Amino acid sequence: MSxxxxxxxxxxxxHSVEGRTSPRPSVGAIVxxxxxxxxxxxxSPPYGPHAEVxxxxxxxxxxxxxxxxxxxxxxxxxxxxxxxxxxxIAAGIRRVIIGALDPNPRVYTCGIEQLRAAGIEVVSGVxxxxxxxxxxxxxxxxxxxxxxxxxxxxxxxxxxxxxxxGDAYWISNTASRVWVxxxxxxxxxxMIGAGTARTDNPQLTVRLAEGQxxxxxxxxxDPLRIVLATQGQLPEHLHLLQDELATxxxxxxxxxxxxxxxxxxxxxxxEVLAVPVGRDGHIDxxxxxxxxASKGIMHVLLEGGHQLLGNALDxxxxxxxxxxxxxxxxxxxxxxxxxxxxxxxxxxxAYYLRNTQTHVFxxxxxxxxxxxxxxxxxxxxxx
Numbered sequence: 604m605s606x607x608x609x610x611x612x613x614x615x616x617x618h619s620v621e622g623r624t625s626p627r628p629s630v631g632a633i634v635x636x637x638x639x640x641x642x643x644x645x646x647s648p649p650y651g652p653h654a655e656v657x658x659x660x661x662x663x664x665x666x667x668x669x670x671x672x673x674x675x676x677x678x679x680x681x682x683x684x685x686x687x688x689x690x691x692i693a694a695g696i697r698r699v700i701i702g703a704l705d706p707n708p709r710v711y712t713c714g715i716e717q718l719r720a721a722g723i724e725v726v727s728g729v730x731x732x733x734x735x736x737x738x739x740x741x742x743x744x745x746x747x748x749x750x751x752x753x754x755x756x757x758x759x760x761x762x763x764x765x766x767x768x769g770d771a772y773w774i775s776n777t778a779s780r781v782w783v784x785x786x787x788x789x790x791x792x793x794m795i796g797a798g799t800a801r802t803d804n805p806q807l808t809v810r811l812a813e814g815q816x817x818x819x820x821x822x823x824x825d826p827l828r829i830v831l832a833t834q835g836q837l838p839e840h841l842h843l844l845q846d847e848l849a850t851x852x853x854x855x856x857x858x859x860x861x862x863x864x865x866x867x868x869x870x871x872x873x874e875v876l877a878v879p880v881g882r883d884g885h886i887d888x889x890x891x892x893x894x895x896a897s898k899g900i901m902h903v904l905l906e907g908g909h910q911l912l913g914n915a916l917d918x919x920x921x922x923x924x925x926x927x928x929x930x931x932x933x934x935x936x937x938x939x940x941x942x943x944x945x946x947x948x949x950x951x952x953a954y955y956l957r958n959t960q961t962h963v964f965x966x967x968x969x970x971x972x973x974x975x976x977x978x979x980x981x982x983x984x985x986x
Contacts, residue, residue, distance in 0.1 A: 606700050609635055609672045610730040614702070616645040616654065617674045617737050618818040621789035622826065623648055626899040628675055628705075628741040630654040634662035634696075636669035645821075649899070650683035655782040659694045667695035674702040674734045676727070688717040701727040702734025706742035732958075739973075740902035741789075743922060749892035752920055753790065754905045754912055754939040755783065759926035759965075764909060767935035769802055775927045778964035784809050785817040786925065790826050790904040792853075792895065796834035796911035806842050807852075807906070825851060827900065831886050831911065833857040835864030835875070851874050857886050888914055913944020916954070924956060925971040927964075952977075 616631030623629070624646040632654040634642030642665065644657025652660075655677055659666050677687040677699070691699060699718055704727065705711055715725050735742075740751035757775040758764055765771035773780070787793060793807045807828040828843055828851060835856045837844060843852045849872040856865060857880035868875045878890040888911075895903065905915060915921045926941070947953060956972030963969075 604638065606672070606726065606729050608671075609633060609640075610674070610700060610734075612643075613674050614730060614733055614735075614737070615715065615818065616643060617734075618789075619820050621646045621737065621818075621820065622902065623821050623823050625649070625740075625745060625791050625901040626896075628738040630675045630738075632658040632671060632673040634658050634666050634669050634671055635645055636662070636665050638927075641665040641669065652828055653678065653684060655686050655687040656684070656690050659690055659696075661715065662694075668697050670698045670700060671696045672700045674730075675738060676701050676703070676705040676710060676712075677716045677718070678705065678707075678710050679717045680709050686714075686717075688714050688721075689717045691718060692721045692723065696723060698726070700729050701725065702730050703728075703738065706738070707745045713957075717878065736958075739922070743897055744901040748856055748896055749889065749920075750792070750900050750903045751922050752892065752903050752905050752915060753786070753923040753925060754915065754921045755786065755925045756907055756912065757929065758941050759929055759931045759933050760941050761932050761934060763933050763935065763938040764907070764941055766870045766933045767937045769939075771803065772878070774929050774931065775967050776929070776965050779927050779929075779967040781811070781815050781971065782817075782962075782964060782969065783925075783927075784811050784815070787826060787904060788816070788820060790902045792827040792829050792902070793904045793906055794829040794831065794907055794911075795906050797830060797837060798909040798910060799906070800830050800832070800837060800841055800843065801907070804841055806848060808848070813886040820967045826904070828852040829855060829895075829903070831855050831888075833860065833880060833884070833886050836859045837868070844868075844871050844873065846872065855886060855891055880908055887913060888918055888920055892920065907941070909939050909943040913946070914944045916942055917944040919976045920972050923971070923973055925969065928968040928970065930966055930968075984986055 613631040613633045617629050621629045630646045642662025644654045646654045679686045679688045693771050743751040753847040769966045808825045853874040854868050855876050865875050877888045881887045957975045959972035
């Protein structure tokens with residue numbers, strides 16, 4: 604097998620722990636000796652061993668003189684666990700093949716330098732695009748101190764989230780919805796606004812039948828369910844407020860929310876957190892993402908509605924888009940479109956997607972890609 608083929612094996616282990624390692628990156632590693640895999644591993648949940656250590660322990664004495672394939676540059680600093688570079692050197696690894704460089708400024712290229720200084724051959728950039736994609740959330744978390752945001756919506760061919768009466772069941776087909784549940788399965792949290800909670804009354808859980816998983820992943824609880832409700836006013840009948848879903852659901856309110864409303868939500872077993880409110884009277888979304896990052900939430904799936912998505916886009920806080928387009932037409936001036944907010948004045952300033960991918964699911968089209976905020980100030984600074 605080639606380096607690329609072995610790296611694909613390591614990437615499969617990285618995929619198996621997506622959404623299960625925050626606030627650490629999802630990494631896979633394998634040890635190869637004489638063309639055979641003798642050790643394998645993936646990052647443990649916080650704060651167990653890293654992927655490299657698992658793979659080296661799995662290989663045992665066979666690691667001496669072997670090759671190590673790892674999807675992310677090995678760490679060279681102590682944060683909860685000792686540096687992986689030390690373990691690699693001590694194991695007598697001959698060659699290290701790396702997918703992507705670590706975006707952590709404290710590690711970036713330093714891990715490679717330590718390995719080379721110890722006489723180990725290092726090859727980097729093998730399957731770099733996929734290896735980097737897995738850890739885009741970690742890169743945002745570690746460099747911007749906020750959660751990474753993937754925005755998801757499904758719309759008709761004429762750009763509607765629902766009919767003029769608010770009916771949206773179902774725009775996308777079964778195959779598309781299975782894909783979305785696989786997406787939910789690899790994020791840390793799913794976020795909606797109070798309007799979507801009232802209109803759709805969702806469960807925000809991962810529901811995948813046998814054989815529907817894109818990757819076999821380590822078992823875990825559902826992602827954290829988050830509802831933004833500035834004044835805490837949510838109907839009592841919502842699924843998310845019932846006993847079976849209240850645990851694992853967080854209601855984020857504004858600091859202006861009456862204490863009576865907070866206590867009502869707390870009494871139902873919900874987690875309630877307060878954040879500042881902007882001049883527009885809405886919850887400060889950047890403050891939300893920074894607070895979630897402080898709690899180790901790296902990847903948030905934003906499932907709408909159009910007001911929340913518009914607020915996120917206006918603030919340049921959508922990092923990735925997954926948009927389904929169903930071959931259906933509903934019309935209606937009052938039918939909602941995916942993204943509200945203030946929007947842009949000129950088409951020439953439109954944001955666009957890069958590294959795009961398109962897929963077809965039984966007639967539905969999926970367009971996904973990273974949002975590029977050309978010429979605009981973002982939370983990263985001037986572009």
